[in-house]
Amino acid sequence: MDVELSADFRQAGKVVSVAGFYDGEGKYKVRFMPQFEGEWTYETKSNIKKLNGKKGKLVCTAPAPGNHGLVSVKDTFYFAYSDGTPYHPFGTTCYAWVHQGDSLGDLTVKTLSKRYFNKIRMCIFPKSYRYNKNEPKYYPFEGKPLTDWDYTRFNPAFFRNIEKRIGQLDSLGIQADLIIFHPYDRWGFKNMDAATNDRYIRYVIARFAAYKNVWWSMANEYNLIKSKNMADWQHYLQLFADNDPYNHLRSIHNSGKVFTESPLISHLSIQSRNVEQANDWREKLKKPVIYDECKYEGNIERPWGSLTGRAMTDRIWVGVINGGYVGHGETLLTDDLTSSAVLWWSKGGTLKGESPARIKFLRKIIESAPAYLTPVKSTHRNAWDVNRLSYKDEYFLEYIPYEFQPVLYNLSLPEGKKYEVDVIDTWNMTTEKLPKLYSGRKNVIPLPGKAGMAIRMVLVK
């Protein structure tokens, strides 16, 4: 606690100040993520003579293939990597996967390598909740576990374990949406004193911020952490804003009232089933809208964890078509119906549900569409309850929620231009191009009379 350490990294008039941290065994570290190519010089600052005034230089080379930099907000409602590549979040949720030991953790990484998802919500602190009562492999603090934590000393092994996983996620192109505080705790970490909370946040920034794929989620279900008030949340946001040299994305996830009270959130991280309101939230907050939790595909004894695969898939399509992004989660009990069952949402492991393949199918559609798509509010009184996504007059995507099964569909297109029309079966993951080209406001196209259809219209140039 007595040691102060930081370093200034300089390049052609730019100065980036980065905090260091103690990594155990007498080692102090400063981590830096250069965001510009070329030579950088650095110099350490410390109140300890041995650590002060260390100078050196490094050369930032061109990014390796596949390295697009970090993700930030683009054009008010969207995300892009530093190099301009669009990033469309298709996330999942594995709250405590990093706390389940090496073997299960490795299995989770293997599952994630199938690239259904490009974002994962995960807690830094261990989690204590139904289907997640086991002790974590590591604890964040030194001291006597479970009875007498020494909040003045972080446990480097705990954080190294998380770093290993963040690095693996990065190599898979997956953003790590790190949850700083959460209410599901039996160890005391949700009720730490204010000084410890701040120290913890500074330590997290010092260790993790140099990973390009981290996002900061102040809380899971902030409303349920009774020890913290709105001023606390504002303070944590400010801490990240002031101390993260890279300005990683910041959010707060709700239970009940959505957090809208600070300009320091980069995007909305909403818990709600009402994904059809994505465009309303966009318009209201002028920020990207992510429904990080709209219930999960599963079959447990709670509504939030018992969606059919079809309902989960439908929620995600509806949210996306309305201009939002919607996260996946899975709570499927299979052989083991006991409380120690390994559910993806909490512990990771393997995916057993029906929605991930469909989400990947949707992701490919969005990633192959022009960036970025705008939700257009339908003014027709017989509209299908959702918006249409559009890119100028070049591209339109519509979705019919899975409660409907039309065999005929009215298609409204600009006059005087011709469009190719694809009929997309979002459940069977097939795409059929209609033999005709279409134009103008009054078209009726045939559909197969199945639930969960989408229609894509592409301008023929």
Added chain:
Amino acid sequence: MDVELSADFRQAGKVVSVAGFYDGEGKYKVRFMPQFEGEWTYETKSNIKKLNGKKGKLVCTAPAPGNHGLVSVKDTFYFAYSDGTPYHPFGTTCYAWVHQGDSLGDLTVKTLSKRYFNKIRMCIFPKSYRYNKNEPKYYPFEGKPLTDWDYTRFNPAFFRNIEKRIGQLDSLGIQADLIIFHPYDRWGFKNMDAATNDRYIRYVIARFAAYKNVWWSMANEYNLIKSKNMADWQHYLQLFADNDPYNHLRSIHNSGKVFTESPLISHLSIQSRNVEQANDWREKLKKPVIYDECKYEGNIERPWGSLTGRAMTDRIWVGVINGGYVGHGETLLTDDLTSSAVLWWSKGGTLKGESPARIKFLRKIIESAPAYLTPVKSTHRNAWDVNRLSYKDEYFLEYIPYEFQPVLYNLSLPEGKKYEVDVIDTWNMTTEKLPKLYSGRKNVIPLPGKAGMAIRMVLVK
């Protein structure tokens, strides 16, 4: 128009005054539905000497088996026949079926004889709308059809045809929810002058009120009939209240804002998909709540007519579990995809959908339950979005909307009493009794992990 005719029917201090009507070919008629057994005397009144002062008597015998009398409101939120037998509406919609000629009309009656439904919404006037552009067999007025109606002379054949159908419905135990005005008109009947409207209503009452199974629905989608204002609707309700000797049920069906402005409506007739709000409407209006239109099972090019069978079935269960009643409709295109296709919702014919069998299954469950069931608002934050129906502590019915598929389910029961528990598959229409009895607040029962399950709990006495 010059002839006034009515009759007073008397029995032991009771007097029922009934209007007569002209039935063509020089015949005047007075129809009377006695509601008490025994001898009744009558005497006609008229401004025409030949019709005035006719006296006579009749004997009202005991009702034939299956004749429970007319339906009226019972215990604020429910319905019962005159003899006290509970009536639970499970209705359907065939707006213009009486105008499709004899052969199709007879086919509709044959379909209705399968007794999926015990109520039908139907227009008196012919209908002009998509999938219903054909001319009716009869017109309500004399004169020169289509160009010059003589609004002073009703066409008895038009009304006799409807009476025949009302009688057939009655013999099947089906309530005829007669729609007086509607907006889908190309003949001028929605824009008649005020005197004609009143004369039409008095004629309808004189002809139809003696059928015990008629209900009066002032309008389909009252908000869309621009020629009539709120005062007009109040006036029509008042006309029925003042002139119908039997006080048949009265309602107004909306498009958009629900009609709540008059104490003269006996129940709510709602168009809305939000059937989960049934209990809120009950509490607000203190009347029975019927969702007469929550979209239809079908596959046409409109969301309101394109629900999957599963979605239609789910809507009906959700509405019922929340203390309401929900009507069915079917707009399924099969072989004929043209605008002259015969859709049940408009023309009748045969039923092709998946929901009618499931509705019949639900109806049997409700009819075999104690009358009447009360929706109990769940206070549990993890409730399944719907209420539980209950009868004292003797009977409970819960439903899990079809977006959910739990394998485990928390069951809360009164302490110190034992309950049989049935697991009901509302889609496959099976019921499985669990081998154990259950008691108390904390039970977890197994479910098959399928969508659309209901749970029935019956006290073991």
